[in-house]
Amino acid sequence: MRRVHNFSAGPAALPDPVRDRLGELFAVPSDRRPSLVEVSHRGRQFAAVAEELLERLKRLMALGQDHAVLLLQGGANLQFAWVPMNLAANRTAAYLITGHWGRRALAEAERVGRAVVAGDSAVCDYTAIPEIGHLPTDCAYLHYTGNETIHGVQFDLPPAVGVPLAADLSSEFLSRPYPYRDLGLAYAGAQKNLGVAGLTVVVIRHDLLKRIPEGLPKYFDYRTWVASDSLYNTPCSFAWVVALEVLRWIDDAGGLAVIGERNAAKADALYQAIDGSDFYHNGVEPGCRSQMNVPFRLANHELESRFVAEAEQVGMPGLKGHRALGGIRASLYNALSSEAVESLVEFMVEFERRYG
Numbered sequence: 001m002r003r004v005h006n007f008s009a010g011p012a013a014l015p016d017p018v019r020d021r022l023g024e025l026f027a028v029p030s031d032r033r034p035s036l037v038e039v040s041h042r043g044r045q046f047a048a049v050a051e052e053l054l055e056r057l058k059r060l061m062a063l064g065q066d067h068a069v070l071l072l073q074g075g076a077n078l079q080f081a082w083v084p085m086n087l088a089a090n091r092t093a094a095y096l097i098t099g100h101w102g103r104r105a106l107a108e109a110e111r112v113g114r115a116v117v118a119g120d121s122a123v124c125d126y127t128a129i130p131e132i133g134h135l136p137t138d139c140a141y142l143h144y145t146g147n148e149t150i151h152g153v154q155f156d157l158p159p160a161v162g163v164p165l166a167a168d169l170s171s172e173f174l175s176r177p178y179p180y181r182d183l184g185l186a187y188a189g190a191q192k193n194l195g196v197a198g199l200t201v202v203v204i205r206h207d208l209l210k211r212i213p214e215g216l217p218k219y220f221d222y223r224t225w226v227a228s229d230s231l232y233n234t235p236c237s238f239a240w241v242v243a244l245e246v247l248r249w250i251d252d253a254g255g256l257a258v259i260g261e262r263n264a265a266k267a268d269a270l271y272q273a274i275d276g277s278d279f280y281h282n283g284v285e286p287g288c289r290s291q292m293n294v295p296f297r298l299a300n301h302e303l304e305s306r307f308v309a310e311a312e313q314v315g316m317p318g319l320k321g322h323r324a325l326g327g328i329r330a331s332l333y334n335a336l337s338s339e340a341v342e343s344l345v346e347f348m349v350e351f352e353r354r355y356g
């Protein structure tokens with residue numbers, strides 16, 4: 001049987017060993033002992049999951065004592081509102097826009113309080129990272145989207161500015177070594193590189209907690225989650241269990257340095273295939289092309305739906321571009337193997353031979 005390679009942008013593929021392990025964890029044993037998602041989140045069995053999950057997360061992010069790691073729900077979209085509610089109550093938030101998700105984050109901040117645009121690459125259809133303009137004197141933070149999942153634009157490093165950084169790292173979380181400790185705040189949904197939908201990781205520098213206004217609903221106050229070790233209410237325990245298995249897999253693979261090299265090689269191979277042919281096109285500036293999500297067009301747009309359908313027929317689902325942009329998008333998250341990219345490149349060559 002042909003091996004299926006899942007190029008979905010999210011929810012995305014899980015590593016094979018993680019899927020196998022989940023099968024073992026949730027297979028019904030003959031004595032019907034409760035599994036990890038059938039016990040209290042305050043009991044000993046689940047506490048061990050929480051402890052190991054946080055230990056591995058902090059170590060992989062190379063965080064020290066300055067940051068708290070929170071395990072929340074609601075996805076990045078809830079953080080779009082939650083971040084300004086907590087950090088921009090009496091200050092102005094600044095947003096660096098490199099695509100769809102940054103715009104969504106800005107729109108929510110505008111609903112909550114004062115927000116300004118510090119740079120915007122809409123003028124070049126989000127194919128570059130804009131210069132950072134003037135930041136307000138009462139700037140609460142500069143928000144940026146580490147990797148714009150739809151447009152395929154990625155910051156190599158966090159922007160260098162003199163204000164706290166707030167980063168949406170949803171689609172590049174734990175995909176390479178990254179200076180997490182330089183950030184004031186970061187957030188990411190788990191459904192791309194950390195398992196399944198439901199869990200949202202938030203990293204926040206302790207000193208920023210002092211800026212949170214009094215009077216927020218308790219649920220929306222980050223301090224509630226720091227004080228309760230992320231167990232203020234019932235967590236999405238299945239997503240925690242999966243995340244722990246993913247982190248073990250990352251450690252077993254050799255950590256973020258190894259994962260990062262593998263991801264860079266996968267992306268290079270695909271961009272080479274695109275750039276080496278007039279049949280395919282990616283318009284993002286080479287210096288900020290995403291290693292995680294590679295959107296591209298065919299010279300003849302009418303062939304794109306055929307490309308997606310034929311790729312799926314030969315075992316490569318998930319290649320349809322986001323509806324906002326059209327075209328093709330290959331998502332190359334941690335769980336996607338180098339062999340998957342090789343198969344895609346072979347398919348592209350063959351498709352061009354037949355239709356070019």
Ligand SMILES: Cc1ncc(COP(=O)(O)O)c(C=O)c1O
Pocket residue numbers: 010074075076077078101145147148149150168169170171189
């Ligand atoms: C960069 C980025 N930000 C935010 C989101 C929205 O995430 P969620 O569905 O977890 O709210 C996504 C989803 O794909 C994303 O890629």
